[in-house]
Amino acid sequence: METKQINVEFTKQDLRRLIVPLVIEQLLAITVGLFDSVMVSQVGEAAISAVSLVDTVNVLMVNAFSALATGGAVIAGQYLGRREMDKAGHSGAQLLLFMVEVSLLVMLLFYLGKGFVLHVVFGQVEADVAAYADTYYMIVEASTPFLAIYSAGAALFRVMGNSKISMWVSLGMNIINVVGNAILIFIVRMGVEGVAIPTLVSRAAAAAAMVALLRRMPGLPLRIERFTLHHDRYVVRNILRFGVPNGLESSMFQLGKILLLSTVAVLGTASVAANAIGNTVTSFQCVAGNALGLAMVTVVSRCVGAGSYEKARYYAWKLLKATYLYMDICIIAICAALPLILKLYNVSDQAAEYARIIILMHGGAAMLLWPLSFTLPQALRAAGDTRFTMVVSTVSMWTLRVGLGVLLGRFWGFGVLGIWMAMFADWLLRVAFFLPRFRGRKWETMSIRE
Numbered sequence: 140m141e142t143k144q145i146n147v148e149f150t151k152q153d154l155r156r157l158i159v160p161l162v163i164e165q166l167l168a169i170t171v172g173l174f175d176s177v178m179v180s181q182v183g184e185a186a187i188s189a190v191s192l193v194d195t196v197n198v199l200m201v202n203a204f205s206a207l208a209t210g211g212a213v214i215a216g217q218y219l220g221r222r223e224m225d226k227a228g229h230s231g232a233q234l235l236l237f238m239v240e241v242s243l244l245v246m247l248l249f250y251l252g253k254g255f256v257l258h259v260v261f262g263q264v265e266a267d268v269a270a271y272a273d274t275y276y277m278i279v280e281a282s283t284p285f286l287a288i289y290s291a292g293a294a295l296f297r298v299m300g301n302s303k304i305s306m307w308v309s310l311g312m313n314i315i316n317v318v319g320n321a322i323l324i325f326i327v328r329m330g331v332e333g334v335a336i337p338t339l340v341s342r343a344a345a346a347a348a349m350v351a352l353l354r355r356m357p358g359l360p361l362r363i364e365r366f367t368l369h370h371d372r373y374v375v376r377n378i379l380r381f382g383v384p385n386g387l388e389s390s391m392f393q394l395g396k397i398l399l400l401s402t403v404a405v406l407g408t409a410s411v412a413a414n415a416i417g418n419t420v421t422s423f424q425c426v427a428g429n430a431l432g433l434a435m436v437t438v439v440s441r442c443v444g445a446g447s448y449e450k451a452r453y454y455a456w457k458l459l460k461a462t463y464l465y466m467d468i469c470i471i472a473i474c475a476a477l478p479l480i481l482k483l484y485n486v487s488d489q490a491a492e493y494a495r496i497i498i499l500m501h502g503g504a505a506m507l508l509w510p511l512s513f514t515l516p517q518a519l520r521a522a523g524d525t526r527f528t529m530v531v532s533t534v535s536m537w538t539l540r541v542g543l544g545v546l547l548g549r550f551w552g553f554g555v556l557g558i559w560m561a562m563f564a565d566w567l568l569r570v571a572f573f574l575p576r577f578r579g580r581k582w583e584t585m586s587i588r589e
Contacts, residue, residue: 149438149454153300157437158322158461160306161297161430167306169422171313176379178320179334181422184484186331189271191482195400197279199393200245203386204287208294210385211378213440213521215361216298217587227361231295231353236367237382240327242287249280271331285339285346292349299361308348309452315341326340377587384529385520391533395541401547403555410555411492412486413561417559420480420494427465428509430515431458439521448583455577462510470502472513480502497559504563512566515574523585524576531572540565 149157211234218227249256257272289312293305319337323329329336353363403414417512432489435458442451473480477498481491516528539563576582 143164143409154434154438154458157297157302158430158434160302161433162427164302164306165315165426166504167493169426171317178317178324180329181324182334185265185267186271186334188268189275189331190334192268193272195397199397200283201286201290203390204242204290205294207382207386208287209235209243209297209436210382210520210525211237211291212294212298212379213381213523214374214434214519214587215295216437216440217444217523218362219298219440221446224360224362228363230377231361231372232294232363232365232367233333233371234382235291235350235353235377236361236370237375237378238287238291239284242284242443246280246283247581250547253277258401274333275331278332279338282342285342286358286492288346289342289349291544292346292353295353295361297433299359299442300438301359302437304352304356305559308345308352311348312345315344327338335438380524382418382526382527383522388525388529388532392536397535399541399544399558402545404555404556406548409487409490412414412484412490413497414555414558416481416484416486416490416494417501418495420473420498422507422544424466424502424505425509427469428462428505428514431465431510432514434458435517436521437566439518443522443583443586449455451518451522452577455515459510459515462514463464463506467506467579470506474499474502493555496556500559501564502558504566508563508566508570511574512569515577516569517564519524519573519577519582522582523587524582525585527576527582528573531569535565535568535572539568542587552585 181188186420212231214230215227215234218224218230230586253273257269257276289308293308296302296304316337319340320334323333323336353359353361362370400414403411435455438454438458439451442448442454477495479497484491484494486494516532519525521526542561543564545556547553547561548555551557553560
């Protein structure tokens with residue numbers, strides 16, 4: 140269907156209002172996770188192991204829901220670009236219904252497959268770790284529908300350009316979680332339940348806040364007047380076309396990372412410690428990039444909905460340049476502070492040296508490749524070119540990051556450094572496909588269909 144071109148403008152102030160809360164939200168997710176892990180450690184080593192094991196699965200689910208919701212919200216963003224507000228609200232209601240149904244199915248499968256996850260996926264663990272994992276699993280998996288609703292609400296507010304709301308709700312959710320952990324662990328003296336219950340309560344509160352705000356907050360361009368149990372096959376078809384490849388791509392990415400942990404584990408304690416430090420510190424190098432990628436989805440989906448592909452290209456390149464600038468600043472600052480950062484970790488000299496090399500290598504490669512590998516394809520996803528990005532990312536992930544990583548790390552003698560080198564090769568292959576795709580015209584034919 141031909142879309143009449145509508146003028147779309149994002150001023151510097153509009154972009155700043157969109158990007159700054161997204162950066163804060165990304166920082167919150169990382170720093171609160173660090174506080175969380177410190178408090179969990181007070182329960183004991185068995186509890187830390189149990190929570191860590193279950194969270195390897197939960198992180199996969201969190202990222203999958205976020206990606207699925209972001210892909211589905213692109214539809215609402217394109218309708219907003221067309222100035223079809225009623226359809227945008229209707230597609231938002233359909234996304235919420237879809238996310239609830241998917242999450243209920245996932246939760247059911249998680250409970251039915253509990254024995255498989257705890258005893259086959261996690262393998263043979265000590266009895267106290269298994270008992271803690273069972274308790275934590277039973278409580279936390281009940282939060283699955285709430286997590287899905289929150290993810291959908293956050294994605295919808297972002298495509299409206301109102302990332303401040305998702306930031307405040309995220310802040311509230313994390314405060315409830317941290318304070319709840321502190322009370323139940325340090326005051327009530329609970330075990331692993333003191334870690335699980337606040338997670339459940341905080342996600343339920345965040346979901347309730349998102350629903351209330353989408354219904355009652357004044358002045359929203361996208362308002363969900365009423366929730367429905369009726370499926371609109373045209374909207375659902377677009378959600379499946381946009382959201383499912385996004386969710387699958389994210390799931391495959393996380394699964395690959397989990398599988399690589401088993402390769403790292405056989406390389407020795409120093410390699411495991413260095414890899415963990417590297418993952419933590421390099422996540423801060425990518426905060427600006429992740430935030431600008433989410434901003435890219437909002438801006439490009441609105442431009443595509445308006446039929447203004449030249450504007451979509453203009454803003455995509457503008458946001459890409461900003462990603463390079465802010466990521467470079469973050470990376471240089473982190474690398475300059477690296478001696479101080481490594482002193483915070485009580486690890487062997489060998490582990491510290493591995494970590495230093497990993498962080499410096501990641502910084503150098505990220506300054507060149509990361510924005511083109513991860514921020515630019517967000518523009519393709521926002522236009523609806525999700526199948527292409529999914530295929531490229533999945534093939535690149537499994538052949539290079541996982542396949543080459545195992546070869547370099549275990550069989551060719553590069554150790555933990557080889558696993559990170561393989562990741563950079565993965566980035567390079569992504570760039571080789573995503574950059575020509577964006578320069579071409581094919582993605583301009585992928586918008587919503589009715």
